[in-house]
Amino acid sequence: MPFDPPKNPRSMDAVLEMMRRLRDPEGGCPWDLEQTSASIAPYCIEEAYEVVDAIENGTDADLAGELGDLLLQVVFHAQMAEDRGAFTFADVCEALVTKMVRRHPHVFADGEERDAEGQTRAWEVIKAQERAEKGEDESALSGVPVGLPAFTRAEKLGKRASRAGFDWTERRDVLAKVREETDEIEEALDGDPDHLASEVGDLLFACAMLTRKLGLQGETVLRAANAKFERRFSHLEASAEAAGRPMDDHSLEELEAYWTDAKAKGL
16 A cells, blocks of 8 residues: 655655655655665765765856755665664764764854864864774874765875875976976887886876865866866867767868867857
């Protein structure tokens, strides 16, 4: 017998009840019942990126919808944990509130007032203390999630190393490192493929250090570059169509001219 929809869809209780019904062994959804935390883990990453896309390119309604999809991942994992007797959504909430109170003593206790920069430094100190209490590795680099996008993780590793005193002094020094890595790639072009791949990796890591040192977020910068490439390539395709010939019937010089025109138009 089918369930009735939640009476008040605007409440958190309705969200949790919906998830319980989806996972109900008697009348739930077969697909939802088959899932495990491991099987749906990729969706967490996907939904988080869709939230970012809605922030950058969508409307407030788009953002509300994507945040709902991300929230679904949280309650889905919590319900599966409850089903196996591990923890509940209430435990998730308690862990979150406890952690945020502990990391904001200047708000919830008698800690000294801080500006944003001071809070960032204090946040890292508190996180290091938490890792030590758990008996985790005391390396300055420990605790940076392996599952992060590689470019973002590189920036975080560099930031951790910088706090430990290992960093370039000037931004131009990092740019020099980028040039050094490109030279090493050129030297490796006709050699061992594994060595070439290693050198390309070094270049990408150096670029991550450059964005960090410039105060930029590499993923944001690269997303903007991707969008710019798409705009200019679309102009190139439209120009080729207007010329009455398919792109592969154009010379590279002609396509370069269309590309230059796209840049001149500010695309």
